[in-house]
Amino acid sequence: MTLGTIAALAAMVAIAIQPQDFAVTEHTMHHMAGGSDQAAVGRPQTTVKPISCEPLPNVPGKSITVAVVDYPPDAYTPRHRHPGSVSAFVLKGTLRSQLEGVPVGTYQAGETWFEPPGTLHVFAENASKTEPAELLATFISDSDCGPLIIPD
DSSP, rough: OOOHHHHHHHHHHHHOGGGGGGGGOOOOOEEOOTTTOGEEEEEEEOOEEEEEEOTTTSSSSEEEEEEEEOOOOOEOOOSEEEEEEEEEEEEEEEEEEEEEOOOOEEEETTTTEEEEETTTEEEEEOSSSSSEEEEEEEEEEETTTTSSSSEO
16 A cells, blocks of 8 residues: 555545544543653653544454544653554654564654554654644454553
């Protein structure tokens, strides 16, 4: 899939899904910026805003959830996992992210990364101390539209 195709899909998802289509849109989830991760101390938290969750009719027992993750300036997300596959697409700003066993990556608007199910996401952070960043996360997981984040 090309970068242009991913951008077009992200735009279609944002346009096609209305807030009333998904009950969770009134609820946002915050990544916990605490625990034993000293890099998180005193830094802003990210906010995960689910946009939609739909069953995948051709994959029984699985669903697709799309969420926008807001990173205020200097925001930090400590180590965590996801119950299913995740594709992250940076909508604006610059993010630094690291998965276990992989070097830290720096991702700008229009770039993407993939997280296999259960992979340890060591951290993610807004690379800017003055500008916000935002990403579109697409999760493929069990059909219950349950938790998207598993603290580690």
